[in-house]
Amino acid sequence: MLVLDAITRRFGDRTALDRVSLAVPDGRMVGFVGANGAGKTTTMRIALGVLAADSGTVTFRGRVPDLAVRRRFGYMPEERGLYPKGQLLDQLVFLARLHGVAPATARRRGTELLERLGLGDRLKDRLESLSLGNQQRVQVAAALVHDPELLVLDEPFSGLDPLAVDAMAEILRERTRAGVGVLFSSHQLDLVDRLCDELVILRAGRVVAAGEPQGLRRSRGGSRYSLEVDGDADWVRDVAGVRVLQLDRGSAVLELLAPGADQRVLAEAVRRGPVRAFAPVLPTLSELFQEVSR
Amino acid sequence: MSTSTSTAPVAIDRDRTVQRQWWIVAQREISERLRDKGFVFSTVFLLVVVLAAAFLPGLLSGGTDRYQVAVTADTAALVRDAPPGEQDVAVELRTVPDLAAAEALVRSGDVDAAVLPGAGGRVEVVGESSVPSGLAQALDARASAAQVLAGFSAVGVDPADAARILATPPPAQRLLDPDAVDPVTVTLLGFAFSVLFFQIVLIFGYAIAQSVVQEKQTRVIELLVTTVPVRQLLVGKILGNGLLALAQLALLVLAGLAGLFAAQRDLLASLPSVPVAALWFVVFFVLGFAMLACLWAAAGAMASRLEDLQSTATPVQMLVMLPFFASFFANDPGTVQTVLSYLPLSSPMVMPRRVLAGDVALWEPLLSLALIAATAVVLVAVARRLYENSLLQTGRSLSLRAAWRRAA
Secondary structure, three states: OEEEEEEEEEEOOEEEEEEEEEEEOOOOEEEEEEOOOOOHHHHHHHHOOOOOOOEEEEEEOOEOOOHHHHOOEEEEOOOOOOOOOOEHHHHHHHHHHHOOEOHHHHHHHHHHHHHHOOOHHHOOOEHHHOOHHHHHHHHHHHHHOOOOOEEEEOOOOOOOOHHHHHHHHHHHHHHHHOOOEEEEEOOOHHHHHHHOOEEEEEEOOEEEEEEOHHHHHHHHHOOEEEEEEOOOOHHHHHOOOEEEEEEEOOEEEEEEOOOOHHHHHHHHHHHHOOEEEEEEOOOOHHHHHHHHOO | OOOOOOOOOOOEOHHHHHHHHHHHHHHHHHHHHHHOHHHHHHHHHHHHHHHHHHHHHHHHOOOOEEEEEEEOHHHHHHHHOOOOOOOOEEEEEEEOOOHHHHHHHHHHOOOOEEEEEOHHHOEEEEOOOOOOHHHHHHHHHHHHHHHHHHHHHHOOOOHHHHHHHHOOOOOOOOOOOOOOOOHHHHHHHHHHHHHHHHHHHHHHHHHHHHHHHHHHHOOHHHHHOOOOOHHHHHHHHHHHHHHHHHHHHHHHHHHHHHHHHHHOHHHHHHOOOHHHHHHHHHHHHHHHHHHHHHHHHHHHHHOOOHHHHHHHHHHHHHHHHHHHHHHHOOOOOOHHHHHHOOOOOOHHHHHHHHHHHOOOOOHHHHHHHHHHHHHHHHHHHHHHHHHHHHOOOOOOOOOHHHHHHOOO
16 A cells, blocks of 8 residues: 655645645555646655655555665656657666566566557557557556556546557556556546546645545535426425525425435425435536535 | 466566666667667768778878889880889889880870980980879989999999999988887877867767756656666766777777778887877776766756757866867977876876877876876766756756755
């Protein structure tokens, strides 16, 4: 498990991170969400030791990681970086060897990864001769080639076509099944929703929400209900402790402001006629994100 | 660690990799450079220059000169026999029927000159616009000898006696200081040292700086620093390029020596200090390169894009160029040359020249090397700090002051 505890980082007068704490358990996929400039990249760079924190600690499996431990992390930086003129396989072998992988193993793993990512026939091509999407795939391979025990991926899905997104997601799931913890940031909230086991939302350098997506929604959206009845539901406006968010003839979305208001609404609805639906509404991830980012 | 892919677990041998990362980086630098056509071209170009410098003077001056000379039946006997003592000239005679035919051959360039009967019984040497001086001398000497023999014979001297008289050897040369070195040769070879040092330091210095700034510009550096300590990265870059630079220099020096040995053996014989000076030059190069290489790396780290390199590399460039030009003012032995042979930035170019001229004691180059080493310690420390402070600053190129302060 990777744990960041109360990380603070300032750039000049600006506080980029303010006591940020988060955890990436082994075998879990943690989505990292926040607006531009919220501090995601800074957090990730501190986790990898590329940048130092002003205060707070980073631990991996209970210990402050030194370079030898960090060498077993896989990293995909936000600004992609490989040698434009280098051959694909050569670059992967070079990076794997720097991470301590023996040359023959590095070559084999690099070849396998590129084949899996659909670049098996381009091992000797120069990176710059590839399309941007394919360069992105090579970048993915570069993060995985030394079989890391933790993955930190900054926007791994940006710039990928839907097929590549699926391939990438499958590779990441496979890694988590093998016990690897994955921390990835993304702006594509639906993707985060689909993939991640846990979610961390960052706003202006602070963690404003963290936990399993389902639980987060429940805790944030527990007071919202939808109601569907035959006939007009106009009467709900008069029920005490209820605010009407939407009303369209027989269907309404309500926010319940007082405890017990749900039962009062239901009783009244049943009294007036058939009730087709009455259920709590969980906010979508983007609604949740917008709410906590406000 | 088990995985669900078909790959076997990757064995990570941490201790070994920590020790050897600089070598992995160095290997990449070397293979990258060898794949670079510009580098290969510059090596071939320098090789051609060195070989030309070694061979051309020999081809232009040394050796036996061959001449073709047209003669008529009347003049053939006059220049047929070489007198004793004639050297470095081979004259081939072509007998032609008459004067007009001989002149035609001279005009067409088929012969270098013609020896023809002239007005009043005087013999003429006929050339087109000039007669090569070596040939003119040889023809003069041959004709004089033939005329003397004819004169002796006319007054009744036995031809054998006459030949004996003519065989008296000419005055011999005796030099009081035969080992004194030809100053022109020393100057030229000294220039060769300066130019080689200057060229190779610039070529590889720029290569190092470019390699550093490219890793910044392409953000590869962000990946590298998660696994390689910055210092090992620096060592690897400098070692990789340094080894190639040394290989290139050794190739050029050996080619130059071999060329001199093949084409100008008498020069080597008159200047036995050439191989020793060359060896010293290589040693000076290694230390001099090490002293400057880190500064090039720092210049690369302070730039954020290749375009910025021009400005951040200018100070280092000056540290190479100014001593190079200064070394040209140190042709002649004297105070200036002695001082420059100890100043660390110029000594790699000047001290080998003094060794060449043969007027230094062993301790002098050793002291000079020690001064370079001491300077290198300081410059490397400064450069390392600039490098480490600047490496991850990708936004803009840094001023010297900003790069120095950042971590302080």
